[in-house]
Amino acid sequence: MNLFYKSKFFNLVLFTLILLWCIGIIWEVVIHFFPNTIIALPFLKYNYSLVCHREPDKLLKIGHYTTLVCSRCSGIYFGALISSFILLFAKLKKVSTKVMLLSSVPMFIDVILHTLGVYTYSKPIALFTGLLLGSVGFIYIHDALKIILVKQIKE
Amino acid sequence: MKKYLPVLVTGFAAGVLSVVPFLKGLTCCLIVPVAAYFAVILEQKSKNITGEFDLKKAAVLGLLTGIVAAVFGSFFEIFVTLITKNNTILNSFNEINQSVNSLPFSDAVKEEVLSIMNSVAASIRETGFSPLYSISIFVNNLIVNPVFGLIGALVGAKILNSKNQRN
Numbered sequence: 001m002n003l004f005y006k007s008k009f010f011n012l013v014l015f016t017l018i019l020l021w022c023i024g025i026i027w028e029v030v031i032h033f034f035p036n037t038i039i040a041l042p043f044l045k046y047n048y049s050l051v052c053h054r055e056p057d058k059l060l061k062i063g064h065y066t067t068l069v070c071s072r073c074s075g076i077y078f079g080a081l082i083s084s085f086i087l088l089f090a091k092l093k094k095v096s097t098k099v100m101l102l103s104s105v106p107m108f109i110d111v112i113l114h115t116l117g118v119y120t121y122s123k124p125i126a127l128f129t130g131l132l133l134g135s136v137g138f139i140y141i142h143d144a145l146k147i148i149l150v151k152q153i154k155e
Numbered sequence: 156m157k158k159y160l161p162v163l164v165t166g167f168a169a170g171v172l173s174v175v176p177f178l179k180g181l182t183c184c185l186i187v188p189v190a191a192y193f194a195v196i197l198e199q200k201s202k203n204i205t206g207e208f209d210l211k212k213a214a215v216l217g218l219l220t221g222i223v224a225a226v227f228g229s230f231f232e233i234f235v236t237l238i239t240k241n242n243t244i245l246n247s248f249n250e251i252n253q254s255v256n257s258l259p260f261s262d263a264v265k266e267e268v269l270s271i272m273n274s275v276a277a278s279i280r281e282t283g284f285s286p287l288y289s290i291s292i293f294v295n296n297l298i299v300n301p302v303f304g305l306i307g308a309l310v311g312a313k314i315l316n317s318k319n320q321r322n
Contacts, residue, residue: 028258038258038268042251047295049243051184051303056250064258073184097317100310137310144309148211 003153008088010149014142015084022081024048025074028065044068058121071123072107075130080138082131087142095140103136161197162216165190166223169300173228174235187224187300188307191217195311207319208312217308221301228300229293233284240283248276 023030024044031038045068048054052069059066060074067074086092107129114121169190172178178186194216199208236242251272255265271287278285 031258035261035264038255038264039271041255041268042272043291043295045251045254046243046291047299050295050299066254097314140313141306141309144210144313145214148214151211 003150006153007146007149010146011084011087011142014145015081015088018077018081018084018138022077025067025069025077026062026065027068029062032065058123058126060123060127071126072110072130075127075132076134076137079131079134079136083135083138083142087139092139094143095136097140100136100140104133107133159219161194161201162219162223164197165194166220167227169220169224170227170231173224174231184303187221187303188310190224191220191304191307192311194220195308195315199315205319207316210309210312213308213312214305217305218301219304220308221304222297224304225293225296225300229289229296232292233289236279236288237283240280242279242288245276245279248272 025048027037027041027044031041045054048068052073054068055070056066058070058072059068060071069077083092110122110125110129113119169186172186195208195213198204198212198216232242252269255268258265275285275288279288
């Protein structure tokens with residue numbers, strides 16, 4: 001398998017893992033279609049509580065169901081999912097450290113302004129600032145992982 | 156052993172911090188990635204690495220920090236539960252109960268889930284130990300922490316490298 005196919009396979013593995021993680025986030029929707037999977041709900045709730053505060057007011061609503069992480073975290077993970085999906089078909093430009101740090105600025109401004117009480121928590125703002133960091137952050141981390149992969153293949 | 160000192164020190168610290176009540180929520184999204192970043196810095200200082208930090212080495216350090224944090228974090232969580240006969244699952248049991256009941260499913264399905272939760276809660280209240288709870292904590296931590304450790308170490312190493320390039 002040459003480098004091209006290995007890196008494609010690597011991207012596919014990353015996309016699948018992030019997809020599984022994102023499916024876990026919308027597990028209540030999964031239960032709607034496969035009721036027996038409700039058994040996993042308490043454990044998934046514990047699992048996602050490791051990575052998110054899960055305050056009920058900040059969870060995204062999808063019809064009758066809520067996500068298992070807050071709007072901001074949902075944005076980050078779904079942003080990473082979007083980037084990993086695009087990477088399956090296209091080559092994205094390298095992201096510098098400066099750009100990665102800049103992409104986190106809107107999210108931190110939102111956190112600070114909301115904490116200071118300048119405005120009340122807005123799910124769309126939290127979601128979109130999370131999406132920005134998640135999508136850019138994934139490309140940044142993907143680049144590092146790709147360097148490791150290439151080095152590994154060459155060795 | 157000396158080779159793994161940065162990982163053991165930072166992983167242990169992250170494991171301890173993961174059972175501190177207010178910091179608990181930050182375990183993965185902040186504590187483990189920061190611990191992995193510190194593992195990279197400690198490795199750099201102890202080996203006197205002045206040039207570019209090897210990303211593969213950073214990835215291994217991040218994964219190992221996550222594993223160490225998961226092992227210590229799970230151990231402390233189970234130990235604290237054993238002594239106090241109380242934990243986050245018991246505290247959030249009402250919330251889980253409400254959210255399961257609010258879902259539009261048949262009562263039989265809801266009953267099944269709640270009976271499992273009840274048996275876990277009952278054995279924690281009585282003995283302070285539930286095998287199902289302990290296994291789920293250990294497995295969850297072992298999956299989530301290394302991933303976040305890897306992310307923290309890679310981002311940390313890349314930031315260090317870009318800083319070194321500028322100097």
